[in-house]
Amino acid sequence: MRRQREHQQQRWVLAFAGVVIFVILAIPAYGYYATFVAPPRRTAIEVNGVKHSLGEVAKVSKAFAAAYLGSSGGQPDLSTLPLQIMNNMVSEELIVQRAPELGITVTQDEVDAEVRSRHYPTPQAGQQTDPATLEREFKENLRRYLDTTKFTSGEYREIVRRSLLRQKLLDILSEQIPQVQEQVFANWIRVQDETAVSNVQTGLKNGEAFDRLARVYSVPDSYADDNGQVGWVPKEAFPLLDSTLFSLEHDKASDAISNPPDTYFIKVTAGPELREVAPNMRDLLKTRVLEKWLDQQFDPSKNDIKVTFGSVEYGWVIDKVRELVPAPTPNP
Numbered sequence: 001m002r003r004q005r006e007h008q009q010q011r012w013v014l015a016f017a018g019v020v021i022f023v024i025l026a027i028p029a030y031g032y033y034a035t036f037v038a039p040p041r042r043t044a045i046e047v048n049g050v051k052h053s054l055g056e057v058a059k060v061s062k063a064f065a066a067a068y069l070g071s072s073g074g075q076p077d078l079s080t081l082p083l084q085i086m087n088n089m090v091s092e093e094l095i096v097q098r099a100p101e102l103g104i105t106v107t108q109d110e111v112d113a114e115v116r117s118r119h120y121p122t123p124q125a126g127q128q129t130d131p132a133t134l135e136r137e138f139k140e141n142l143r144r145y146l147d148t149t150k151f152t153s154g155e156y157r158e159i160v161r162r163s164l165l166r167q168k169l170l171d172i173l174s175e176q177i178p179q180v181q182e183q184v185f186a187n188w189i190r191v192q193d194e195t196a197v198s199n200v201q202t203g204l205k206n207g208e209a210f211d212r213l214a215r216v217y218s219v220p221d222s223y224a225d226d227n228g229q230v231g232w233v234p235k236e237a238f239p240l241l242d243s244t245l246f247s248l249e250h251d252k253a254s255d256a257i258s259n260p261p262d263t264y265f266i267k268v269t270a271g272p273e274l275r276e277v278a279p280n281m282r283d284l285l286k287t288r289v290l291e292k293w294l295d296q297q298f299d300p301s302k303n304d305i306k307v308t309f310g311s312v313e314y315g316w317v318i319d320k321v322r323e324l325v326p327a328p329t330p331n332p
Contacts (some may be wrong), residue, residue, distance in 0.1 A: 046306040047093040054313055058320040061085045063149035065321050070148050082317040086309055092162045094297045095215055099165050106164045106291040113159050174286040182243050184271035188264050189214045189228050190221050197263050204253050210267050210294055234277055237284045
């Protein structure tokens with residue numbers, strides 16, 4: 001009887017040891033699953049039932065970072081990159097789903113032509129180049145791009161197809177933009193730090209010339225020249241600045257206008273008056289029309305959009321991009 005109890009206790013001990021060993025082995029297995037297997041499969045975006053995984057977000061983010069490094073040699077802004085990729089993926093999915101009802105299609109021939117236009121070499125003026133040589137260079141350029149971004153040919157062609165759908169939608173929406181609109185002639189000083197804001201305020205108070213302050217303190221700007229001259233600006237080109245642009249007394253500098261990360265000081269010298277919209281402003285208005293269309297698509301009555309992208313998902317994507325783009329070394 002005593003021997004039976006001893007055997008039973010031994011069986012319990014062995015069974016318990018087996019459970020402990022299983023748990024010990026399961027911990028690293030679960031850690032591997034939770035770290036490497038589960039995140040890329042997790043749904044990050046869902047638009048009307050069509051799902052895109054966190055792995056897709058990471059792959060596109062890494063591809064963008066790789067292409068950016070290859071073209072400029074600098075680093076993209078990783079603090080905002082994943083969010084920009086997320087927003088772009090949502091908007092592209094909305095456009096893809098709404099394209100048929102808008103009569104928008106993209107053919108394989110159009111995709112082929114766009115791929116060639118992006119990667120076909122451009123000979124220098126006067127250079128005699130054999131077509132066969134150009135074709136080889138095109139294929140090599142495309143291969144190098146795919147190697148850099150880690151996209152398959154099919155994945156890249158789908159990206160190109162979606163970009164063409166976006167462009168066709170933009171063309172349709174831009175038809176509603178009038179050629180002639182009410183405009184003002186604007187100048188501005190655009191700064192991005194508090195010291196510059198204070199210096200510009202002091203300079204304006206002391207009567208310093210607006211254009212001189214622009215030359216000294218303005219950050220590089222796509223729309224203003226070194227003197228701060230923007231030119232004729234229609235409504236909706238810069239929506240957050242419209243109330244100031246179209247109410248400001250001529251030749252009087254505005255107070256500081258915060259539009260993070262920028263702060264603007266504006267001066268209007270002419271207008272409002274009806275004028276033909278300049279090409280650069282028309283391109284900007286096209287962008288605004290598309291932004292407004294996309295905003296309308298977020299109405300729950302039109303589309304069911306779910307985005308799951310918190311700090312954990314953001315950190316995981318950043319870690320994946322960091323495999324390609326190391327963190328900058330802090331200055332000593």
